[in-house]
Amino acid sequence: MGCKLLKIGQISDIHIGEDENLVQGIDVRANFLKALRSKSIEDMDLLVLSGDLANEDGEPGAYRFVFEQVKDLKVPVLVIPGNHDRLDTMAQFFDLQGKIHGEKCYFKYEIAGQTLFFLDSACGTVSKDQLDWLKAEAAKVQGEIFLFMHHPPCLCGHRFMDSRYSLKNKEEVQAVFAEIQNLTHIFCGHYHSHFELDMGRQKVHVAPSTQMQIDSYAPNFILKSSAPEWMAIEIGENFVETAVYLR
Template identity: 60%
Template sequence: MSSKVLKIGQISDIHIGEDENLVQGIDVRANFMKALNSPSMHGIDLLVLSGDLANEDAEPGAYEYMRDQVAKMSIPVCIIPGNHDRVEVMQNYFDLPVKNGKCYYRFDFQGRSMFFIDSACGEVSQDQLDWLEQEIPKVKEEVLLFMHHPPCFCNHRFMDLRYHLRNMVDVRKVLNKFDNLKHIFCGHYHSDFCVEIDGKTVHVAPSTQMQIDPNAPYFNLKSSAPGWQVINWGEDFVESAVHF
């Protein structure tokens, strides 16, 4: 593993609409650009967009906008779909590795290995779990995993009840096999969490669209301020910080 500290910016749940109109009264494009241009994101080596790029149902205008923004960047950009995205539409705008209709891949960068899996349908397919079992053991050093849905409950009363990862038990059985996987990065919950499970840390990034009140059992807008996460990955540490 390289001794360099790898700085990764994670932006999730962007919910860009078809055009420049407000989404639920929120300027989601301005929110995304605020995150992308934040001083906290200066000097990132890699950008991860961890799902729900589009607002409701894979609006082509959303992907066209996102494609044009990331095309301006001089660093790698890794993308996975969320439950409001559709891979078959995203492929028209991004170069995504897709197998059996799912977007999942390993990305090696600056001596580090990261794994990206697709939970857009609300589950992680068996094909992906089998692939993780084959691929992660090939790496001796620490690896990171990115997925849209957290593989655990997060004490978010609204999201845990209605929109949790349906096969989280099966997913965790597989993830628990990997001693070199200690940090998992997600989104989806429109709120930030850091959850310890099975000796691993699940880092849940907030949304750039809006934050949902985790203490209410129904949808309750907590804030329309954008949030994002910055990860620093060193030779013997992984740290994440949430910014608003």
């Protein structure tokens, strides 16, 4: 029997502040709500918030606001930390029971016949414990597996982010990923730009940000747009499709 179509909404890098004040002159709360309340998210089976929920350093008000907006959704909501999040504070608002191991948040999630894995790259690396766990757990799955993490596991051609904020141990991570034969698609954020890249036989999908988009051609930080963007993912039997939406 084939797997049913799985629809996932991915919202990344929302950078909510402690209160309603603008963040870098942007109403990030309104931007997040534009994505969350869009028709493109309405019929999803799962919503993933892929890191940097908080703006700077895990502001409690950020998690409180996000939780209040998503708590009544009729679909599961999964969160992973980004480099601006604090896991201990995030865990006060979101159900991370069984997902935190030591000081890292990583876990497996099964839905609609598909197996999704989530890794923690908040400190700028993916720990060896996580990579060993991923290899062992992936080997137990007969079909394809799909992975979410905050940082892209490779360079993306984004001059500013590649040179300053790329994953620090990307070579180690790539080597492990290459060994996992059933890992086919990797979904991430962090770069405030949309990319789709081939990394060997794996495809990397980088979601844009609801906070703002950064000019990928400039060597220094240049704001490209303060309009929110987000991604929708469809996974079916023998296909994966993504679409980016903006307001």
